Amino acid sequence: MAADRTNPIRETDDEARRLVRGLIATARFGALAVIEPGTGMPLVSRIAVGTDAAGGIVSLMSDLSFHARALAADPRASILVGEPGRGDPLAHPRVTLIGRLEPVEPGAAQAEGLREAWLDQHPKARLYVGFADFRFYRLALERAHLNGGFGKAYVLTPQDIAAA
Amino acid sequence: MAADRTNPIRETDDEARRLVRGLIATARFGALAVIEPGTGMPLVSRIAVGTDAAGGIVSLMSDLSFHARALAADPRASILVGEPGRGDPLAHPRVTLIGRLEPVEPGAAQAEGLREAWLDQHPKARLYVGFADFRFYRLALERAHLNGGFGKAYVLTPQDIAAA
Numbered sequence: 327m328a329a330d331r332t333n334p335i336r337e338t339d340d341e342a343r344r345l346v347r348g349l350i351a352t353a354r355f356g357a358l359a360v361i362e363p364g365t366g367m368p369l370v371s372r373i374a375v376g377t378d379a380a381g382g383i384v385s386l387m388s389d390l391s392f393h394a395r396a397l398a399a400d401p402r403a404s405i406l407v408g409e410p411g412r413g414d415p416l417a418h419p420r421v422t423l424i425g426r427l428e429p430v431e432p433g434a435a436q437a438e439g440l441r442e443a444w445l446d447q448h449p450k451a452r453l454y455v456g457f458a459d460f461r462f463y464r465l466a467l468e469r470a471h472l473n474g475g476f477g478k479a480y481v482l483t484p485q486d487i488a489a490a
Numbered sequence: 491m492a493a494d495r496t497n498p499i500r501e502t503d504d505e506a507r508r509l510v511r512g513l514i515a516t517a518r519f520g521a522l523a524v525i526e527p528g529t530g531m532p533l534v535s536r537i538a539v540g541t542d543a544a545g546g547i548v549s550l551m552s553d554l555s556f557h558a559r560a561l562a563a564d565p566r567a568s569i570l571v572g573e574p575g576r577g578d579p580l581a582h583p584r585v586t587l588i589g590r591l592e593p594v595e596p597g598a599a600q601a602e603g604l605r606e607a608w609l610d611q612h613p614k615a616r617l618y619v620g621f622a623d624f625r626f627y628r629l630a631l632e633r634a635h636l637n638g639g640f641g642k643a644y645v646l647t648p649q650d651i652a653a654a
Contacts, residue, residue: 355580357534359521368532368568369532370534371635372570406536408536413614415519451578454640471533
């Protein structure tokens with residue numbers, strides 16, 4: 327445990343930056359938080375997660391999902407990635423990626439190569455990637471909360487996370 | 491895929507009810523969505539999850555965590571449980587439990603036996619369950635969104651989920 331338990335945020339260092347980059351690069355799914363239209367409730371659901379050629383955090387979602395409908399009304403979102411292994415789940419590193427999750431318009435520069443990169447990372451998505459109600463989203467990252475295990479909390483900027 | 495893809499919510503049946511009860515009974519961790527004070531951003535983080543003697547959904551959290559601070563300002567929350575196994579992570583059942591997540595006051599009827607039940611389910615928590623900044627929370631469940639796999643979405647009531 328950190329010496330000062332009332333202020334558990336540590337100073338960001340290269341180890342924290344590398345850890346977050348690794349969690350993002352290897353993520354294939356995660357938990358998405360959005361705000362539900364009408365009620366204002368925070369809703370969490372499982373989504374597929376991947377990266378584009380620029381290292382950006384992307385997802386593929388159906389327009390029919392609760393979360394896509396919520397994002398259409400309010401793009402503010404966060405995504406938790408980093409899955410636990412054996413032992414205490416809270417001892418395994420995970421990161422909350424906070425920002426705006428918005429559709430990638432077909433034809434936009436960010437759309438180029440996205441489908442191929444996605445299918446490399448998610449081969450089973452070939453079954454539904456072409457459905458009319460599915461589209462890609464990209465996270466405009468504002469900050470990240472890393473929890474590297476008990477007493478190891480960090481707040482990172484997009485600059486911290488951009489590939490070195 | 492369901493025949494009517496524009497209305498993907500199915501009618502709740504006993505199989506859906508059993509599936510949600512099973513996901514709750516076996517959950518040891520999950521993803522919590524809360525609303526961040528000040529910014530209003532939806533924040534997701536990993537928490538430990540368990541059940542009390544009445545089958546209620548409980549957690550043990552530090553007052554120092556981002557999510558505990560958020561809940562102190564606004565108890566509205568949802569918790570995702572149901573971990574993926576092999577294959578496409580989106581093919582595995584998971585449920586979003588929606589309601590208010592509030593501290594269990596020591597001495598309240600709901601506190602009785604809670605510590606022992608928690609330690610049965612989370613033996614490693616013995617290391618920190620006694621820390622002054624840790625406390626138990628219980629979810630006052632309002633509804634649940636079950637995703638039983640592609641095209642298998644359900645909305646359940648607390649009555650659907652209460653043990654048969």
